[in-house]
Amino acid sequence: MNTTVIDARNLLCPMPVIRTQDAVVKLQTGDMLQVLCTDPGVVHDIPAWCRVRGHEVCEITEQGYEIVIHIRVGAGD
Amino acid sequence: MLQKPKAVALISGGLDSLLAARVVMEQGVYVEGINFYTGFCVEGHTHAIRKQDRAKLKRNNALWSAEQLGIKLHIVDIIEEYKNVVINPKHGYGANLNPCLDCKIFMVDKAREWIEEHGFDFIITGEVVGQRPMSQRKDTMPVIAHDSGAEDRLVRPLSAKNLPASLPETRGWLDRDKLYGFNGRSRKPQMALAERFGFEDYAQPAGGCCFLTDKQYSVKLGDLWAARGSREYDLDDIMLLKVGRHLRPRPNFKIIVGREEGENHFLEGYRKRFIHMIPISHTGPLVLLDGETSAADVELAARLTARFSQGRDAEQVTIEVNPLDAAAHRLAVKPLTADEIPAGWYL
Numbered sequence: 034m035n036t037t038v039i040d041a042r043n044l045l046c047p048m049p050v051i052r053t054q055d056a057v058v059k060l061q062t063g064d065m066l067q068v069l070c071t072d073p074g075v076v077h078d079i080p081a082w083c084r085v086r087g088h089e090v091c092e093i094t095e096q097g098y099e100i101v102i103h104i105r106v107g108a109g110d
Numbered sequence: 111m112l113q114k115p116k117a118v119a120l121i122s123g124g125l126d127s128l129l130a131a132r133v134v135m136e137q138g139v140y141v142e143g144i145n146f147y148t149g150f151c152v153e154g155h156t157h158a159i160r161k162q163d164r165a166k167l168k169r170n171n172a173l174w175s176a177e178q179l180g181i182k183l184h185i186v187d188i189i190e191e192y193k194n195v196v197i198n199p200k201h202g203y204g205a206n207l208n209p210c211l212d213c214k215i216f217m218v219d220k221a222r223e224w225i226e227e228h229g230f231d232f233i234i235t236g237e238v239v240g241q242r243p244m245s246q247r248k249d250t251m252p253v254i255a256h257d258s259g260a261e262d263r264l265v266r267p268l269s270a271k272n273l274p275a276s277l278p279e280t281r282g283w284l285d286r287d288k289l290y291g292f293n294g295r296s297r298k299p300q301m302a303l304a305e306r307f308g309f310e311d312y313a314q315p316a317g318g319c320c321f322l323t324d325k326q327y328s329v330k331l332g333d334l335w336a337a338r339g340s341r342e343y344d345l346d347d348i349m350l351l352k353v354g355r356h357l358r359p360r361p362n363f364k365i366i367v368g369r370e371e372g373e374n375h376f377l378e379g380y381r382k383r384f385i386h387m388i389p390i391s392h393t394g395p396l397v398l399l400d401g402e403t404s405a406a407d408v409e410l411a412a413r414l415t416a417r418f419s420q421g422r423d424a425e426q427v428t429i430e431v432n433p434l435d436a437a438a439h440r441l442a443v444k445p446l447t448a449d450e451i452p453a454g455w456y457l
Contacts, residue, residue: 042379043376043379045349046170047145047147047151047170047172047185048147048187050170050173050185051147051185051186051187054184054185071379074170077169077170078169078170078173081169081170081173081174081176081177082173082183082185084177085173085176085177085181085182085183086182086183098375109182
């Protein structure tokens with residue numbers, strides 16, 4: 034299992050979702066992806082995207098303006 | 111056809127595209143959604159920059175629609191390619207800088223490329239004859255089908271009975287009798303259909319899906335092009351037009367003033383690209399300077415910054431100025447009065 038980190042800070046939705054989508058395509062089922070963000074909209078949008086594409090949001094952590102979304106890649110893509 | 115026919119639906123996040131996809135799914139077609147991000151989409155969370163709005167976050171309605179439909183959604187970044195649509199619209203602009211007809215042709219064309227690449231059969235849109243003054247007229251809807259190259263592979267299920275039969279109808283994949291003949295600006299037929307499908311809490315029309323339909327936004331974009339002497343932009347440009355108060359005190363520069371903490375924080379992300387200033391002696395906004403500036407311009411910008419600070423009535427406000435290629439320095443300035451700021455400076 035690999036863990037990949039992508040930086041989507043200072044990007045506004047839906048760009049963090051698009052960056053997530055682009056990253057997931059290159060990963061294998063079971064891999065972990067951490068998405069670093071600052072737009073608070075991601076706490077709704079990335080989980081919604083994961084639901085429609087068959088991936089799992091394991092954890093969302095927030096510190097100040099920074100949000101980290103931890104995703105386990107599913108078999109959906 | 112042994113396999114189910116496959117269609118991609120353009121999902122904007124509005125009610126019409128939601129219903130159009132659902133009508134086709136009801137006839138046994140496999141549907142996936144596609145949503146194009148131009149950079150100007152109102153569906154973004156720009157308003158969430160403002161701290162006061164963080165508690166009432168807006169959902170992404172395209173994703174919400176996909177969840178309601180139970181379909182896969184592809185969000186596609188078309189920012190770069192879309193520039194040519196905004197800068198050189200073949201069919202011209204609407205009331206503001208909105209190239210609605212060219213935009214629709216472009217998006218259907220992108221969807222056509224997508225279905226050809228992915229082995230899908232046709233395209234669904236939520237267009238309704240007579241609903242929009244530029245892109246959804248009886249005479250322009252065939253133009254979209256033709257100029258996009260989609261031709262009869264483009265299906266408008268909500269308005270199909272007002273239009274020639276599409277390929278899925280002639281092939282028997284869709285029963286024309288189960289499609290609709292909605293016409294005009296009334297929303298009542300769509301609301302009734304939404305009720306039939308059990309859709310609640312769907313997005314309400316809010317004056318367009320695109321910032322380019324907004325007069326104030328178009329003024330700011332026009333100003334940006336005029337100041338640069340060319341109709342170019344990048345993503346940061348069009349994001350910044352959505353944030354803060356914009357004033358152009360001189361032809362060669364403008365300032366962008368954060369209106370509250372969330373905007374100041376967002377503008378901080380641009381400190382390496384612009385000269386920026388912030389009041390030191392009083393609480394106040396982060397201000398970006400966009401353009402080539404002289405020392406006198408910087409002082410004027412500092413006086414404006416002071417005006418928008420808590421020290422607006424003070425005799426003197428100290429401003430920290432951060433040039434791009436030199437160390438920060440401080441300026442002690444007298445804030446401009448309201449009367450000293452012509453209305454024409456505000457964009």
